[in-house]
Amino acid sequence: MLALFGFLTVGIFLALTLFTRTSVLVGLVLVPIIFAVLAGRGGDLGEFIGDGLLQVAPIAVMMTFAILFFAVMMEAGLFDPLIRRIVGWAKGDPVKIAIGTALVTMCVHLDGDGAATFLITLSAFLPVYRRIGMRPLALTAIVALGAGLMNMLPWGGPTLRAMAALDLTASEVFVPMVVPMIAGGLWVLVASYIIGRMERKRLGTITLDAAAPAVAPAPVAPVAPVSVGSAGDGTDADWTPADASPADEAHADDDHARRDHGVPRWRMAVNVVLTLALVAVLFTHTVPMEVCFIVAFTVAACVNIPKWRDQQQLFRDHGANVVLVTSMVFAAGVFTGVLGNTGMIENMARTLADVIPESFGGVLPVLVAVVSMPLSLVFTPDAFYFGVMPVFAHTAEVMGVDPAMIARGAISGQMTTGFPLSPLTASTFILIGMAKVELGKHQRFTFLWAWGTTLVITVTAVLTGALTF
Template sequence: MIALLGFALMFTFILLIVTKRLSALLGLILVPIIFAIIGGFGLELGPMILDGLVGVAPTGIMLLFAVMYFGIMIDAGLFDPLINKILSIVKGDPLKVVIGTAVLATMVALDGDGTTTYIITVSAMLPLYKKLKMNPLVLTCTAMMAFGVMNIVPWGGPTARAITSLNLDPTEVFPPLIPVMLAGLCWVFLTAFILGKKERKRLGIISLEPGFMDDTRMEEAATLEAGSTTKRPKLIWFNFALTVLLIVGLVTSVFPLPVLFVIAFGIALYVNYPNLEEQKKRMESHAPNVLIVVSLIFASGVFTGILSGTSMVDEMAGALVSVIPEQFGSWFAIITAVTSMPLTYFMANDPYYFGVLPIIAETAAAYGVDPVHIARASVLGQPLHAMSPLIASTYLLVGMAGVEFGDHQKFILKWAVGTSVVMILVAIIFGIII
């Protein structure tokens, strides 16, 4: 019954936000509360929700200061050379813009962090999309698909969790997955080509002058008061070095991520805008984006807190695993790859890889399936996991791009499923999971 309640909750939530009956913010709060009450957990809601809020607090803090930090870098002009370089290459061609988005997102996603990938990609590319009047859903779709594939790198999270939970050697698990990732990236770039062709057909190729700045948001952000600008060209190398150090810190985990962004933000704001009035105006200019993103993060804490506290997540996973017939035992790795799509969409990585995956691996071992194959198969659903309503960076992406969460879900779904299907097929053909 708890499993059915969980599936009904997820279906209702997705239906309401896709049909725009509720905003993502209200859906994350109200839908799980109502279903928890229906399930008889009304009196336990307080501790569940508090646990969920505490769990997402570090992420909320990180995103708050991350959005502010990269907002300061945009104001100071750090990304202007990159934007102008991309512009000189794409020359107002929507097809080249989308391909450029895929290239940039893939490169940035090498650090394995969705937050960094989305902030840098959207910051650099959104002005181009606005100037050319391109559909921002193409931007969010392309960036998320690239990250969904690149997140399989060992330092990205899911692969490391799979290796740890099954006590495996990283050299056994990851290297064979490289051809699979390359196939996934080929699909990402094919998707970018298809979407770019559609945008080119719709808009045509527009002639733009190098060095343009977005006529709306970026010009507004560039003015503190008459005769004053936010640009800091003399500090561009300082800002570049600070950003590189920040990214290195993120990859090496020298400090917790929230701490890194808090420190970097403090330094960036003081060095670029030492005047108190300027600091106030810079923070006010980015407050709307920050409020949208952070409120969604804490609302997702309510959602995950109730799902975990009621054991809906565990029961849903157990229900899906239990329906696999015994005669399909030798196909357990393939089944794991396929079921990883819905399972990692419905739950965060930690409960899946540390809770569900060991059960799957133990069951598969009874049929003679190597746990290494199970580990590899388990990460092939990451393109679907990247778009999960339980992932904080998803809300950051749609918030920065200014698109509706439900619209983004509808737009990306078939392309994301396609990515996983391509990777699963390549893994089967090359004997990587069988």
């Protein structure tokens, strides 16, 4: 019965969000609470919810100060030279911008952290997309594809969990998947090219002055997912560029001209060093992310806005964005806390394993790989890698199949290519929040592209022997 309630909880929540029948926050909180009460666990909801909130609290803290840190950097014009170079290279060509987005995303995600990747890449590219007139939906899709692929790295969360759950090494799980991962990377570039072609067909190639400032005056900071079009089919037909008005463009140029000349060189140098140091520390994972961003923001505030009055203005300008995004994170904590502590997820895992016939043991690794990406929408990484995957691995071992192949199949999509679409990961809300794209539209537009990455990885893994029938 708990498994049924669990599947109903996830299914109804996904249906409500996919078809935008309610806000994500309401769905994350009320749907699991209702089914927990129906399951007779209403008396324990306080403990369950509290546990879930404690689990996501560090993420909420990190997001709060990360938003503020990058808001300071954006207002200081740190990313303006990079953006101008990208626009200058692309010459207004959406195809080049799309491919550049994918390449930068894959490079930034070398540290394996989705939240930092989304904060950095969207801060840099969203003004470019606005300037060109490209849809934010195209940006979230391309960034999701690049980050999802790179989440397969052995220091990424999914691969680490897969190795820990089955007591395997990186040479057993990840090394055989290097060639399939490279093939997946090529697919990401092809997909980005196709999406860029779609945007080029819609917009044409726009002639831009590479020397002109290429970003809008408003700093970019994540906000809650809101509607960006009324077409309802994921095409954002009614979306218009933020800089569509010539008067706004002139204001942007004037604003950035003043800003470029108004920031002392020493301050810009400190900002560059501080940002590079932050990224370096994030790569080493020696200090918790929330601590990194608290310290980095404090230093950035002292350097760029030392007066308390100016700092208060920063909080006023971005406080609403912080609250809207972190509220989503805490709501996700309620969702996972209730599902995990009621036993729903555990029973869902057992049920899922039971429906697979023993005769399927030989093809189980490929089957796991094919369904791994869609399962990111249903299971948290802990639930899948520590609950579902060991059952699959044991079943395969009984049938004479190497359990390591189950792990390889799992990392082909479960919270790798699928994590930027999953409502169970807080970083997804950073991605869609910064671009002001609804979760349902993002999922509908990106799902097949992301699943395509998994299928390319799976086929290549079969051809190279990393997965066998």
